[in-house]
Amino acid sequence: MTRIILALWAALAAALAIAHPVHAQEPLRISITEGVIEPIPFAIPAFTVETGGAETLARDIASVVSADLAGTGLFREIPSSAFINQNVAFGNAPTYTDWTAINAQALITGAVAVQGDQLIVKFRLYDVFSGAELGEGLQFAGTAAGWRRMGHKVADAVYSRITGEGGYFDSRVVFVSESGPKDARAKRLGVMDYDGAGVQYLTESGLMFAPRFSPDGSRVLYTSYEQGEPAIYLLDVASVSHQRIPTEAGEMAFSPRFSPDGRRVIYSLSNGGNTDIYMTDLSGSSTRLTSAPSIETAPSFSPDGSQIVFESDRSGTQQLYIMSAGGGEPVRISFDEGARYSTPVWSPRGDLIAFTKQGDGRFHIGVMRTDGSEERLLTSSELDEGPTWAPNGRVLMFTRSTLGASGAPSVYSVDVSGRNLKQVPTGGMASDPSWGPLQP
């Protein structure tokens, strides 16, 4: 018996020795806690022209792709003059050493073909240092008139593959276009590409403000004094027709916003000197969500539609609160008594809330966690207000106005990190941007 036990022990020891060699080397463990924040250099050689007459489109589309990526501040285009190989055939695998030599981390090749009125754009993305294609090649087809969207689509795909986030280039923004002197300013709703291109007007001039895109981008809510008192109107983008959301006489409705599913609208209603938040299903019936004697306004749904963030002066100053979408006791999330918070907007990602903050004579666009923590101010100027999120929750657009008799509003954008602040070229005075969804 003893011998058997010893034999078993010996066998076990041998097995362990085989399974775990005495000299099995542990891996070298390194922890990287610091990195660099810099644009990723990419190269985008001229797109291959597969059919006659597409030369211009090929060049323009490549330009749009390049501008979209470089405009994020996350990418940097390597000028073509630095290319070792100027002619890159779309169908052939690239010579990676030609691109590593110029430190290009991403290589975008494309081809454009025009068949009748149809435009076909193809592209491939390569991870240069990995020496492999990043994802598979994609092809988009559309009308020649929509060549810019084709470029935005390619850029979105490239952006998404490299960053792991959804893109926002093929999106539109509804805004208030302004003209005329400050004391007699004419306003009308306009819609443009995210980069300010392709502006189209949706309404005639009037006194209107705060347009809000529907989640699918087909409709726009806005507030207008068209009938003498502020009222909410629903505009169909395709037909440019609009209708007023019914309210009782003597009520002033404003600050509307769609629910994530697009079937409900929350808004502020002022009646008898008191302003509260209401919700309607657009069928004519409304539900009152707050009933405090203070002013509650600027509601915004969370991405899942379960909560609403709004501003209220119930504490004595304008602060931000969150409550259930069905109403109930709100929870305060901002606590700077020396400042006033307004126009909160829930991020499409659901992790942040953007807001306008006024304090010490300055206006800021900031973001904070939904519990009010990690407040970060992204901008600072004489008058910044009304932030709106990009579809991917990565960029904010807002109105920046200059003061004085010659003061004028403009639309700006800033990365959620606080970088890449820049003005959106709207071609004139513009305010109250509302970012729509990615287009299908």
Next chain:
Amino acid sequence: MTLGGYISAAGHAGLLLWLLLGWGLDSEPMDFEVTEVTAVSGAEYAALVARTSPDVAEAPTEAPEPPPAEEVAPETPTPEAAPEQVPSEPEPAPEPPPEEATPAPEPSPPAEAPPPEPAQAESTPPPEPPPAPPPSAELTASVRPIPRPAPRVAPEAAPPPPPEAEVAPVPEEAEEPAPVPQAEPVEEPVEEAAPEEAATEIVTEAEEPSGAVEVASRPRSRPSRQEPQAEPEEEEVAEEEPAEEETEVAAAEPEDEPAEEPTDSPDGEEEAETTLADDAERDTAASEEPADDVADDVAAALAAAAASEAAEGEAAAADPGPPMTGAERDAFRVSVQQCWVVDPGSQAGRVTVTVVFELGRDARVAGDVRLLTHNAESAEAANSAYEAARRAILRCQGQEGFPLPPEKYEQWRLVEMEFNPEGISMQ
């Protein structure tokens, strides 16, 4: 009155008598003062002028001496004065040193004795040569040995030249050395100018370098090791070549403690020296051995070497080698982090991923970089963070690979690398 008058008369008479007799009031002070004062200052002054400024410092010592008085009388014999002074002054310490100094500047001290004499002899003939050259030489020389007296010397030396016209005879004698440089001079100039310099320099320079410049680290080490007397030769050699040892010690010191270094370094030196000595002995012994013995030894050595190599090969396969140092790990880390592009605004910018990869002996990635773990909430964010880490590794390995010590290949063959962006600021 009469009594007073008598007393007064007696007193006066006594005083007159005492004055007439002149008890002990003759001439003691008179001679003493006049003669010595004038004679001493003038002679010395002339001599000092001739010797130039550097001598001035020494002059005071000579002034009190009587010889100058004698010299004053024999003013004409300039040549004699020089020789007389030399013999008469040999006793005074100050003078001899300067003379001896002349040889001193020269390499060998023994030569000192002879040179002084000829120098003086030679110096006498060339009295004419202006003091210009000697003073310059002396000044330069004086500057080296003792910078302190310089201030005193300067003011006094300056005046001498002008008075020379008057005292010409005497000073010229002393200056003779200066002119020497022209003809046979080679030695002469050295005599006067060099003597003083050399005397002071040799002593001071030899001491200064060891004391002033290198004292900081060396001195301490030396004193600490008093015991090793058995190695006198080695120590002497070491002392003779301080510069090299010091540099070596200095290079080795950084990591060691200062107190221990001295003792350690000498030991090391001793060991090295002993091993070298042993080797030398062995060589000599081997050379004396018969050829057969040598062949046997060589064969045995080769066999031993072959055996050791085989053993080492086996050991190398099993032994991972020395561990990576902190500096080596840091170099590796830095080389990767400088290529890790973080986007703090993205969801991936808040994801920590750990990847694992294998490196070839060329310190470049062999195979692919694999994702080991992540804390992302979405697969997209995890993948993006992983791709960023992978790009950092692949991009910064370059063509020459990562900066890793080849001899420790087994230590870094397999790498597990964590990319944690928590510390990277959002703004």
